[in-house]
Amino acid sequence: MKTCPSCGKDMLPGASRCKHCGATLGHTQKKGYGELMAEQNLWVGILGGIIAAFVGSLLWALITVVTGYKIGWVAVGVGGIVGYTIRTFGKGASPIFGILGALCSVGGCLCGNLVSICIFVSREEHIPVMDIVSRLDLPMLATLVKVTFDPADLVFYAIAVYEGYRFSFIRLTKEEIISTTNIQKTSG
Numbered sequence: 001m002k003t004c005p006s007c008g009k010d011m012l013p014g015a016s017r018c019k020h021c022g023a024t025l026g027h028t029q030k031k032g033y034g035e036l037m038a039e040q041n042l043w044v045g046i047l048g049g050i051i052a053a054f055v056g057s058l059l060w061a062l063i064t065v066v067t068g069y070k071i072g073w074v075a076v077g078v079g080g081i082v083g084y085t086i087r088t089f090g091k092g093a094s095p096i097f098g099i100l101g102a103l104c105s106v107g108g109c110l111c112g113n114l115v116s117i118c119i120f121v122s123r124e125e126h127i128p129v130m131d132i133v134s135r136l137d138l139p140m141l142a143t144l145v146k147v148t149f150d151p152a153d154l155v156f157y158a159i160a161v162y163e164g165y166r167f168s169f170i171r172l173t174k175e176e177i178i179s180t181t182n183i184q185k186t187s188g
Contacts, residue, residue, distance in 0.1 A: 098164075105163065
């Protein structure tokens with residue numbers, strides 16, 4: 001027979017809720033604010049964000065090259081992938097993780113756009129992609145961005161920045177912070 005983890009009384013077989021105290025089996029108490037802050041790791045979040053932005057940029061380029069179109073909604077996916085990865089690996093509970101997510105998201109979108117441009121130029125001019133990439137410098141990058149810019153890009157980049165920010169850290173309400181802080185103070 002199972003016992004309730006909250007009150008210690010016997011529970012009926014197969015029960016998912018304690019009839020004595022109402023606790024749900026398998027339900028774990030939320031981590032306290034201090035515990036969340038201690039677990040966060042910005043460096044791991046940075047590494048995860050850069051890797052996710054790189055993967056997102058490759059997906060962006062792949063979709064663009066395969067379809068022949070720059071599909072702005074891919075930017076939303078890049079932002080989501082980056083944000084989720086940063087939150088998962090960095091375990092952040094502070095807004096700096098959101099800023100990191102926003103920066104990595106827009107970086108992934110820009111890189112994906114540039115990689116797809118390099119592939120299109122490579123195909124058109126019959127030059128290996130790596131030769132094109134090795135010749136890129138800042139003025140040339142600026143020119144490529146300017147020539148291929150579409151005002152709609154700003155909308156999708158903005159959405160990617162928002163998604164990257166929003167998904168990059170665990171959001172706690174003031175009430176959650178206060179309640180978990182009070183739980184820690186009374187139990188410690």
